[in-house]
Amino acid sequence: MNLFGKRLDAPELPDTPVGLQCRELMEAKTRGELGGEIARLVLFHSPSDIQQMKRNFETKVRDLDPAYRERVTSKITEHLLGTYLRIRLDNQQGVYRIWDQPIADNKKKYWQMVAGQCNEANGADAPAIRFLKYLLAGYAMLVLDEPGHLVGTPFPGGNEVEFTEGIYYCPVRDKAGDVDAALCPFCPAQHTPKIGYLRPATKPTERNKQEFIDNCYRNHNFNG
Numbered sequence: 001m002n003l004f005g006k007r008l009d010a011p012e013l014p015d016t017p018v019g020l021q022c023r024e025l026m027e028a029k030t031r032g033e034l035g036g037e038i039a040r041l042v043l044f045h046s047p048s049d050i051q052q053m054k055r056n057f058e059t060k061v062r063d064l065d066p067a068y069r070e071r072v073t074s075k076i077t078e079h080l081l082g083t084y085l086r087i088r089l090d091n092q093q094g095v096y097r098i099w100d101q102p103i104a105d106n107k108k109k110y111w112q113m114v115a116g117q118c119n120e121a122n123g124a125d126a127p128a129i130r131f132l133k134y135l136l137a138g139y140a141m142l143v144l145d146e147p148g149h150l151v152g153t154p155f156p157g158g159n160e161v162e163f164t165e166g167i168y169y170c171p172v173r174d175k176a177g178d179v180d181a182a183l184c185p186f187c188p189a190q191h192t193p194k195i196g197y198l199r200p201a202t203k204p205t206e207r208n209k210q211e212f213i214d215n216c217y218r219n220h221n222f223n224g
Helices: 017-026 031-042 047-060 068-091 108-115 129-145 173-179 207-217
Strands: 160-166 167-170
Touching: 017 031, 017 129, 031 068, 031 129, 031 160, 047 068, 068 129, 108 129, 160 207
Parallel strands: none
Antiparallel strands: 160 167
């Protein structure tokens, strides 16, 4: 770890412990290098930190509809614990030596966003816990090439993250510009297609179906 300040050619990141760690993560050239660096940081934590993250999330969603709250909490917990255990297993098996696919430069910008979101004044979570959340999401998206939200994660309106015919779909993928700390720009998922003639919604909700009916009524003359 570089303890002597940033290089002259390094990106502008906060001079904080998280900022220094993010700078090193940005320097990883392959999936294996990045996976190993993330594993080193994640496995410093214990499962009790995952439980703390779960409790923090439960506090944030306590005012939501109980049925939706239960579903989304279950999936978030599955993502947090499942990714933590996957990292531990991958590290034990030494798979990082053979994961030599390069990390795209635009994906490396993820760590610039993370560094800005993990300072003392930003967010309700403790900085270390907040950083752990982004490490787990980064492992899923940048190392495993999976969505930042687990398949089956529900969103308001009834849609959820899906995996169909080798493609991940997310109903909020096109909302990347609406949230400063969104995972969307770095997520491999595509936006869930609308129901229609050429490409129906993969798992259409009742609202999707009604929108399709309304669209047909507005744009096609069925009145004779």
